[in-house]
Amino acid sequence: MTDFVNLTIDGKPVSAAKGTTVLEAARQAGVNIPTLCYLKGINEIGACRMCVVDVGARSLQAACVYPVAEGLKVVTNSAKVRDSRRTTLELILSNHENKCFTCSRSDNCELQKLANDHNIKEIRYAGEMLEFPIDRSSLSVVRDPRKCVLCRRCVSVCKNIQTVSAIETNERGFKTIVTSPFNMPLNETPCVNCGQCINVCPVGALRERDDTDDVWDALNRPDLHVVVQTAPAVRVAIGEEFGLPIGSRVTGKMVAALKALGFAKVFDTDTTADLTIMEEGTELVDRIKNGGKLPLITSCSPGWVKFCEHNYPEFLENLSTCKSPQNMFGAVLKSYYAKKHGIDPTKVFVVSVMPCTAKKFEAKRPELSVDGLPDIDVVITTRELADMIREAGLDFKNLEDAQYDNPLGQGTGAGVIFGATGGVLEAVLRSASYLITGKDDETTDVSIVRGVDEIKEAEVTVAGVTLRAAIAHGLGNARILLDRIKAGEASYDVIEIMACPGGCVNGGGQPIVSASVRNHIDIRVERAKALYEEDTELHIRKSHKNPIIKMMYDEFFDVPGSHHSHKYLHTHYQPRDNYPENV
């Protein structure tokens, strides 16, 4: 039984569960209290003082951390409260680089909205501004500390959720700044490029590296055959950039937009997600049958792979040697596809649209190239694609649905669900019987591996083989899982790890959802729902049944795990130091 307490908020009687914060109780009562640093489940530290309310105490209290109590009288909207919030805002703005015109977050900025909502027309406090250079060293993340409002959401997500701790709040007082230790360039820190910091930033202090110019340049070159692939999670999120509700599936409009932008072919990463299942599933069966290194751990998530290289080098042999679906796609395009269509592979230019900032780093890994040709030429995020669509003046919402091109535009339901945590493992299980015995079974929906529980476990027997499986999403959860295995407390045959909480649907390249929405809606669940819908609507839902996959093996790769597939579809890893040599 939950205990309830009675209080009043702006004179209105409210009953709220004990332990609830004033902020949450007010929301339930329909009273909106502005916040800035608060982000549910990630940053609840009462630092910014935007949410102050009068509870009859000597000073105003931060509603985001103040617990409800019996008889409490809360005033959220008095002259004193409004003055305090305004002053706080003006002080933040006095040390903020107010260049909204050119800011990546213009129109989607929580600070801008607060300034508007609080009727701030001018900033009364002029004074010294903190100067700090923009850090463009990372292939994925750009940091602009002059826009930082010191809310610490990025620090919290990096440290507490991802347990990466690439950045921290350093110095004190006016000089306080969020940077890496010793102000090292981000690319020299253990940053895994997951981009979760970008997704939680209320302002434009963090953004992805903009690679759209490289795409436009390629599209302008008549000598190039410019091909684009889209990852599954993009189609269930990009609609948000154009005002559609969270969880809208806009596959057809997205494909239409890409065609309108001028890509020669629009393909679906789902196809090589299916290919990944064939290769990785075969690798798993081989390791089980022949006493190979277990558990096999998935390698689709580049944030996770880099995290493993930095923090768990002893597990590198456990990582599947399969390239990620993104890179398999590039390798297939520049080999099988180019050959089949008589195109010079050096003229095939591969663009990936990914929900992920770490994919930008992955694409530049020197080992992810074949015969001197990088698998992928440019990676843009879901947000960057939206930028390009706007730049081209396309009316996204009213585009007529279009279809992916063939041959590499056909994926299965198994490929689609790669975008949600548990999806890769479910896809493996759908094909497990076939991969073990050569015969299909009934396994399709494996609901036990779905959902956003932090660590999921399942024991599944397929064709007489019992697979002990685990799934972790978010690197903090991955750390817990791996530490359990190291301590001998748990043992598995196969593990799926995704760097981002919720998997790719909540990747660091996805549309940014403001805290005012994220505090009440689990975007991971809403977007994943749309993926599972697409899965159930597809005629083919198992990777090994994809006719394109059969064709690719027949015509080029021979069989999964063949010499040819190893040349194009597999890779290797290396341990990485957490920081460079002493400076």
Add this chain to the structure above:
Amino acid sequence: MGCSCCGTDKMAQELDRIIAKHKDTRGGLIPVLHEAQELYGYLPMSVQKQVAEGLGVALADVYGVVTFYTQFSLNPKGKYKVSVCLGTACYVKGSGPIFDKISSILKIKNGECTPDMTFSLDACRCIGACGLAPVIMVNEDVYGRLTVDEIPAILDKYRKMEAGIA
């Protein structure tokens, strides 16, 4: 005198002992940093990395703490530590220009050390000698009621001492 930034193996071993002593104490980071600074004179990256690895915390956490507290230093200190009081009384009496004068003569900024390791310069809070404002300290020597013009002679005195010893 050579650079001591990298320390010696012996110092590293001593640091390991310090870390081991506090490893299982909650809040052990700050005592470790205090003792490490006593040992090395300051907290360079190599020391902070060893502390981070030894305590099992991120380097970012260590660096965050080191830069938060003014008593921790990222830079080595000189043989003669010059502290200029920028407390209210000294500041009003003109310690700002005195600080700037020393900074320009020694060609170092706040918290830095001269390349020959002779002088380091720090702005400090009130040292409790407001009656003598403006005040500077060179190691344990206190100089009060100063004017900017007196600064070169004071620094020269220590230069000469240093030359005499050498």
